Amino acid sequence: MPDNQEKEQPRRRQARGERRVAQLLEAAASVFCATGYTAASTNAIAREAGVSPGTLYQFFPNKEAIAIELGDRLMHEMRETYGEALAPVDPATPLEEAVGAAVDRFIDFNCEHPVFFALMHGPDIPGRISEEHDALHATLLARIEGLLRSLLPEAPGADVTRTAHMCLGLYKAGLELVLAHEGAERDAYVQELKHVLIRYLEPLIGDRIAASAHLTAPPPA
Numbered sequence: 001m002p003d004n005q006e007k008e009q010p011r012r013r014q015a016r017g018e019r020r021v022a023q024l025l026e027a028a029a030s031v032f033c034a035t036g037y038t039a040a041s042t043n044a045i046a047r048e049a050g051v052s053p054g055t056l057y058q059f060f061p062n063k064e065a066i067a068i069e070l071g072d073r074l075m076h077e078m079r080e081t082y083g084e085a086l087a088p089v090d091p092a093t094p095l096e097e098a099v100g101a102a103v104d105r106f107i108d109f110n111c112e113h114p115v116f117f118a119l120m121h122g123p124d125i126p127g128r129i130s131e132e133h134d135a136l137h138a139t140l141l142a143r144i145e146g147l148l149r150s151l152l153p154e155a156p157g158a159d160v161t162r163t164a165h166m167c168l169g170l171y172k173a174g175l176e177l178v179l180a181h182e183g184a185e186r187d188a189y190v191q192e193l194k195h196v197l198i199r200y201l202e203p204l205i206g207d208r209i210a211a212s213a214h215l216t217a218p219p220p221a
Contacts, residue, residue, distance in 0.1 A: 021059055024049050025073070028066045029115035037067060038124040064126045067119060071129040074116045075136055081109050082143050090150075095205055098151065099197050103171070107190055110175060117179055137168075144168060151205050163204060170196055 027049035031040045042063050046056040060066045084105065110117055119125055120133045144164040152160060174193035181189055 017059070020051075020055070021069075024051070024056060024059060024066065025070050028063070028070055029113070032067070032070075032115050032118050037063075037119060037122045042066075067126055068128050070115065071119050071126075071132060074113055074119070075132055077113075078109060078116065078136065079139065081105055082140055087147075095151070095202060096194075096198055098147070099201065100194055102147070103190065103194050103197065106171070107175070107178060107193075110179060111186075114179060117175065141165065141168060151201075155204075163201070166200065167197060170200065 024045065028040070028045045031044050031048050035044070040063055042056055042060075043053055045063065045066065046053045049056070060069070119129060125133075141161075141164050144167055145160050148160050148163055148167075149155075152163075155163075171193065174189065174196065178186055178189045178193065
């Protein structure tokens with residue numbers, strides 16, 4: 001019996017530690033969203049978490065370490081979102097459906113975790129987060145290119161890459177507007193973002209499909 005108790009104690013301490021870390025990361029997310037990374041302080045994060053600065057320092061030496069841990073967790077989750085949202089689609093899938101599904105998944109993630117945008121696009125983010133974000137950006141572009149290739153199988157690679165960059169730029173500009181609004185107005189901006197992307201892609205995809213159909217059509221009798 002004593003042996004079981006000795007084994008349980010470290011597990012309970014570990015569980016309490018994990019809960020405390022989660023509490024501190026949640027508080028940090030709130031502070032980073034409210035003030036930005038640069039103006040945030042460990043005292044403000046501790047106050048938001050309802051703990052003493054000394055308790056915070058038991059888990060994190062400074063706000064950079066907090067931001068890095070928070071960023072790592074968010075980027076891991078975002079990579080999973082990329083994989084699900086930007087998987088190649090059946091060419092028969094309507095463009096509106098393919099674009100709408102991808103945009104909804106990304107918007108939902110960013111609305112659920114607004115600190116992701118605040119951390120990744122702030123002027124003074126830690127170097128490691130910046131490096132991770134650059135890698136994530138490259139992954140996202142590759143995913144978008146893969147999705148576009150399933151819709152534009154005959155397009156030259158350079159054209160697909162350029163289109164992927166344009167889609168990502170349009171999305172990021174629209175995301176900033178989406179996050180700046182709430183409720184029905186936010187929904188309206190999401191819809192506008194979808195319209196912009198669809199109207200940009202529709203002529204490209206329509207032209208490619210029409211050209212492909214023309215090339216493969218049997219000659220007239």
